Amino acid sequence: PPRQRPRPHVTLMPLARIKRRSWWRWGRWVLTGVLGVVVIGLVFAAYYYPKAKQAMAAAREAEALARKLPDQFSKQDFSAAKQHVAELKTSLHDLDTKVARMQGLRRWPYVGRQYIAVENLIDVGDASTDAVSALVYFGAHLFPPSAQRGRVSLATISPEDKGKLLAGISEREDSLKSALTSINSAAIALDRVPDTGLIGPLQRVITP
Numbered sequence: 001p002p003r004q005r006p007r008p009h010v011t012l013m014p015l016a017r018i019k020r021r022s023w024w025r026w027g028r029w030v031l032t033g034v035l036g037v038v039v040i041g042l043v044f045a046a047y048y049y050p051k052a053k054q055a056m057a058a059a060r061e062a063e064a065l066a067r068k069l070p071d072q073f074s075k076q077d078f079s080a081a082k083q084h085v086a087e088l089k090t091s092l093h094d095l096d097t098k099v100a101r102m103q104g105l106r107r108w109p110y111v112g113r114q115y116i117a118v119e120n121l122i123d124v125g126d127a128s129t130d131a132v133s134a135l136v137y138f139g140a141h142l143f144p145p146s147a148q149r150g151r152v153s154l155a156t157i158s159p160e161d162k163g164k165l166l167a168g169i170s171e172r173e174d175s176l177k178s179a180l181t182s183i184n185s186a187a188i189a190l191d192r193v194p195d196t197g198l199i200g201p202l203q204r205v206i207t208p
Contacts, residue, residue, distance in 0.1 A: 117193050
């Protein structure tokens with residue numbers, strides 16, 4: 001009879017060990033992915049944090065300048081207001097330049113939404129400053145006839161000065177139209193700001 005070849009001895013790996021190896025392999029992949037995300041996040045933070053810090057400083061400077069304007073208007077101190085408007089315009093331009101250096105954030109989920117909001121808020125501030133500038137010019141040319149008597153009030157000035165004020169308003173109508181155009185531009189930019197999904201500090205700025 002033909003001689004039979006010996007069958008090779010096959011040792012089967014226990015099912016539990018196969019599962020352990022499978023889970024270990026998946027675990028390594030997951031761990032590698034997590035470490036990759038962490039490394040990318042650290043690089044991302046190291047690159048953008050100094051830029052964000054500079055932008056925040058510029059934003060605080062612009063905010064401080066803007067807060068002085070209502071009081072100067074109330075006191076009819078248009079000379080000081082004119083100077084602060086020019087400084088505010090420069091500060092907003094500086095802020096816009098610093099934010100533009102971080103435009104790579106636009107492509108990031110969630111973070112990109114915050115970036116777009118900041119971009120549009122700068123546009124709001126820029127257009128609003130143009131409106132204030134036009135109103136400062138308007139006020140500076142309107143109020144001097146009665147300025148030597150202090151704050152101008154329609155309740156206290158003479159009929160003659162009221163006539164001068166009304167004539168001045170008519171003569172400076174272009175300044176009011178320019179202010180209105182800038183206010184409309186600010187409103188359009190504000191409408192472009194996302195309504196939801198914003199971080200607390202941005203939402204607190206936008207809501208008022």
